[in-house]
Amino acid sequence: MVIINQVRVRYGNQLALSIDTPLSFKAGDRIGIIGSNGAGKSTFVKTILGLTNYQGSIATDLKPEEMAVHMQHNHYSNAMAVKHIMESILNTKIKKNEILQDLISFFDFEECLHKKYSALSGGQKQRLTIILVLVQDAPLVFFDEVTSGLDFETRQKLMSKLVEWYRNKTTTLCIVSHYYEELEQLVNNILILEKGQVVDFGDKDELFRKYCGKTVITVDNTPENEEITKNFLKLEAPGHLIALSCQNDQTEKDIAELLIRKDINFRRSNNNIEIMSINAKNKFNGGGKRD
Numbered sequence: 001m002v003i004i005n006q007v008r009v010r011y012g013n014q015l016a017l018s019i020d021t022p023l024s025f026k027a028g029d030r031i032g033i034i035g036s037n038g039a040g041k042s043t044f045v046k047t048i049l050g051l052t053n054y055q056g057s058i059a060t061d062l063k064p065e066e067m068a069v070h071m072q073h074n075h076y077s078n079a080m081a082v083k084h085i086m087e088s089i090l091n092t093k094i095k096k097n098e099i100l101q102d103l104i105s106f107f108d109f110e111e112c113l114h115k116k117y118s119a120l121s122g123g124q125k126q127r128l129t130i131i132l133v134l135v136q137d138a139p140l141v142f143f144d145e146v147t148s149g150l151d152f153e154t155r156q157k158l159m160s161k162l163v164e165w166y167r168n169k170t171t172t173l174c175i176v177s178h179y180y181e182e183l184e185q186l187v188n189n190i191l192i193l194e195k196g197q198v199v200d201f202g203d204k205d206e207l208f209r210k211y212c213g214k215t216v217i218t219v220d221n222t223p224e225n226e227e228i229t230k231n232f233l234k235l236e237a238p239g240h241l242i243a244l245s246c247q248n249d250q251t252e253k254d255i256a257e258l259l260i261r262k263d264i265n266f267r268r269s270n271n272n273i274e275i276m277s278i279n280a281k282n283k284f285n286g287g288g289k290r291d
């Protein structure tokens with residue numbers, strides 16, 4: 001569907017994106033794009049959409065109108081009700097458009113239709129743009145930080161809705177997000193970017209096994225827990241956590257039994273994208289695993 005090869009994007013003297021190894025997106029892929037601030041995620045999305053000046057090759061069998069995008073920031077007129085914004089952007093009437101009616105009801109948006117844009121809450125504003133994106137029914141859809149700035153509960157609700165909407169569809173999705181738990185439920189591939197370069201790209205579960213092992217057990221980072229877990233293989237982790245790599249069932253059982261015996265709370269995961277990406281970036285930057 002899309003093959004990206006030897007692509008470079010420069011802003012003045014800055015090389016914002018540099019992709020050497022070919023990346024390909026297949027129909028139906030659900031791709032999570034992650035990386036620190038300034039890693040090049042939005043530039044990557046814009047480049048596939050043809051919105052940057054790039055060197056290199058982006059081959060696709062899709063027409064421009066077969067790609068839809070939800071960008072990070074959106075602005076709409078405040079002069080008219082949301083209903084009229086929708087109808088004028090889409091050049092349709094809600095009462096004559098069944099897909100639009102379905103989306104409005106699916107996203108519980110009826111009560112917002114008669115409000116002005118500025119009167120919508122953050123979550124409602126995002127739902128407006130999501131509806132405008134989804135109604136296009138494009139085969140390739142980009143979401144760039146669709147839940148940014150929303151509280152935890154609103155984010156969860158919105159993501160569950162998206163998961164439900166796309167459950168039985170073949171749409172290819174590229175989702176840029178800093179919220180790893182959202183990606184855990186929605187994507188099966190991960191692209192990790194760092195300083196404009198590709199750290200890794202592939203199946204989410206394979207990347208997890210490559211960088212973390214079979215499972216990861218996390219405990220709070222305290223001196224006591226550090227002492228108790230000192231004989232196990234540690235991974236890089238956010239500062240407040242100790243992450244233990246379990247390469248097989250036996251190690252996992254040994255660690256769990258020890259932690260239960262010591263009455264220590266722990267979390268087991270076989271898809272922790274945050275810890276996977278920290279370790280992928282660490283390896284990419286030449287670091288090794290912790291002792």
Ligand SMILES: Nc1ncnc2c1ncn2[C@@H]1O[C@H](COP(=O)(O)OP(=O)(O)OP(=O)(O)O)[C@@H](O)[C@H]1O
Pocket residue numbers: 011016035036037038039040041042043044
């Ligand atoms: N229009 C622009 N002009 C100049 N530099 C830009 C422009 N857009 C992005 N950049 C720079 O290119 C780099 C990549 O930016 P980009 O927005 O793609 O990162 P990002 O990973 O999406 O970041 P964030 O998570 O903060 O949204 C950054 O250093 C940014 O400052």
